[in-house]
Amino acid sequence: MAAPATGGDESIAYSAEQEQDGVKSSIEVVFVRQGTTTATFTARSPSGAAERPTAVVAEQLKKLHADGLPRPF
Numbered sequence: 001m002a003a004p005a006t007g008g009d010e011s012i013a014y015s016a017e018q019e020q021d022g023v024k025s026s027i028e029v030v031f032v033r034q035g036t037t038t039a040t041f042t043a044r045s046p047s048g049a050a051e052r053p054t055a056v057v058a059e060q061l062k063k064l065h066a067d068g069l070p071r072p073f
Helices: 056-067
Strands: 012-021 021-034 037-045
Touching: 012 037, 037 056
Parallel strands: none
Antiparallel strands: 012 021, 021 037
């Protein structure tokens, strides 16, 4: 399932869930492109819902911007 994501020049996030033996697990994946740099961020939960790593994505994008890359917003 695609979900909105923000940051970078382009970004997208996906969520996936699975159930095995009555136990649900999930993964959140965020893809970001900033200039010619691409990055992938994941969060997994072996039981329950994974949370999108928004704080990690934001901090990493700050580092890219600090390297002199143009800000997209």
